Amino acid sequence: MMRYHPLTIIYRIYQLIKNSLILGILLFVVKRNSDFWLFEYGRYLFIAGVLLRLIYIVVSWFVETYEWDNHTFQLKKGLFIKQTSTIPISKIQNVTRHTTLFHKLFNLTSLTFETAMDGEDDSIAFEVVSKQHATFLLELANIEEEQLPKQENKQQEQAQHEAEVNDAEKKVETDHVIHFEPSHQDLLKASFTSLSFLAIIPIVMGLYDIIGPLLPDSDHYQGIFYQIIDSRWLIIMLSVVAVVIAIIIGIVRTFSRYGKYRISSSATHIYIERGLLDETQFAIEKQKIQGLEIEQTLLKRIFGLAEVKLISSASPQSEDHAVSVNSLYPFLPINRAYQLMEALLPDYYVEESMNRLTKSSLYMKLLKPSWFWIVVTAGLIYFQPTIFQMDAAWWLLSLLLLLIVIVNRILDYLHTKYSISDDQLQWWHGGLTSRMFITKRRRVIEMSYSQSMLQRIFQLASISTMNRSTPTRIETINDVPLDFAKTFHHWYLQRQKDAIYQQKKLEHN
Template identity: 25%
Template structure:
């Protein structure tokens, strides 16, 4: 049996200890509150020899645990897998095959930037809390070498004849495909609900401070001063509106400042961040589907948000991955850039519209909203009859618009569905990214020759897409397309 050659073990930078110690500050505060409560029950002062001893012992034990974790932690990049050894008092070994790696995220907080270090999160696509590998406090040279070596190995698995030096060159994404502009952030922020969060923030600050300070007199004085004249009222309202809009712009600027996309033949890298910089890289063939969504106000301006669907869960806590491909972008520009960044997602030029008979199914499906509820309001609340008519009209109109602007099509490798209406949503789904495809018919659909296609994607978490009220012949053709 061929023995695997010995590999060098690598350790993290010693700055990992103060970094993790700083992260544990919240834990120290929580423990201090518990100890304070216990001491109060025992009629003992917290700031005494007993209190200092208990708190100091807890901090010392935690610090010793961090030192032991750093001492025992090491990693090896083997030929077939990544080997991790970790633990404080009990060590464990973890083996991660390279084919399980879905993406790599590079993260730099303010502490990283001060120390000149960086962190890597190697994503495996599993929902297990301990499935991903965190290599924190690495030098930038080490991080670049790890990313290069892992991606080079994965590339050779996809193309065994690829030369290592060619794969290495391909895996350095240096061709910028898109960079967000400030005017895009500002326009999207001013037309979103972000400014409303400013007033919730003011109320939260007032509620917290009122526990410790007497603010009623101060608030009353400000209100009296602001309502002395119409000019003062208008000025105060204008100041509040400007502050709210500025907060909305700042909030989105903080999230998406420096957002850019770099791509090469196999890899796509998304960089974003202001005080903390995140670089998330993922192989293009790991992206199973994409969505493009627009809210009602943004739809009037043609602004859309494009997201990727993959086996990496970007919503899981303590992850810095990014599912957003284009945060705020014009629809025409997005349709032009998507095939350039991801050639597998070529949009078919010919699309099909949902049949007119589908409006009957949609109205039957929503009869509770446009029929029963308005009738109940009409007879039970005569003073609200106008509201009943408005609800009925709005629901029927939305269903008509949904039918009118919904389209579907498929190419040899792609399934495309656009759901029209007040908040349109577009899906592009790769055939090899579909886990399951099911057909279903309701009684009304069966009578009208229509059906529903339910697509389950290889994603984390599981993602289902329903293409409703399409011709039964097309659904059968879609099923044959998936099987082949």
């Protein structure tokens, strides 16, 4: 029986302070003179809540324990109601190792094991754990420490070739291969495509909110404002400065988020490592990957970039939602993305030649009524709003929306490509944002195809597949020829070939 690391208490208190800081400032600093009942009682509630939580944090440390044997983890918790949960190690889908500044301070780390089980107790989290114990736990879960990229390498910038030598050694020692590390050029491209320089807008707005009321005389302040507006040169200068600052902020944000990024793999696992200050290492077993998705937004398509996502049955519990753990890297050059997919998952291959839709699919797509447009237009006709003092705005808006809908459909027609091979399906679809979906036949847990009345006229159909994920992943491709839908159906009926193969494989083990 083991207790969690004692510093867990400190870590949780730190989290508590971090989470309640804003509310605390609001209650005791900003609104300290307010008699409004919400703030008045809120203060007492706040203090009571924080105190209770503090007590809970300390007491729960004594109550929460864990133990393990060769096959399972057993977690015990609960102050008044004792709770014991047993989690089989074989159900662990992926591992996240998150090292925040707090952890670095004490030379510690955190570990989260995620499973594909339903319910509340579907993950095992070690909020604070010593590095040695983390190694031990990882070994328990069959993930060798050497496979998780080593941290020591990061401490100083090493000479380039030295690092390469290290990598080469690694390749020999384990079958651990590094597939991707972004170059500065990649990152520059990424910082423009991510539009992260637009982050300056909320920052400036926030500053304005904070500084505005503090300025001594608002009339005087507005006076300056008008003076600025009067002089064109000043405006141009300020705009240039603002744009430069915005771009710099964008680049800094991108570098801090995606700068230190490494995708690597061993025979059984994929490892993603990222973050400059808050380090996160993520490992997922290749076996558990249900499919892959490549996503291209309009902007990324212009820059030739794409995001590769892994579809797995574990529910990602990312603490910072800025970067999804299921995403390999959001700004990969498209060819690199294909190579990376094939390198990481040798089972998968990217089919170059795919079928395209015929003209009748285009007619179908254009003829299909757009309910969204109809509802919005009906609303516009009823309210007839005037925007920018334009009486005609409502039908212009309706027209603009119609145009967007049509462009989106034509793009969808152009982007839609599909193919099936022995045991793999692959298709592209989507208008402004296009997606490629690729999966193995045995990973598809259900399929259906359907035909609406309009599709019957054009001899077209829609195909849907279902993959395990949380929630269940349903992918649909619309308006493909009916013949292909039938071919697809027959192909799917051959599914047990792959599945039986799987069982045989198990027997060999």
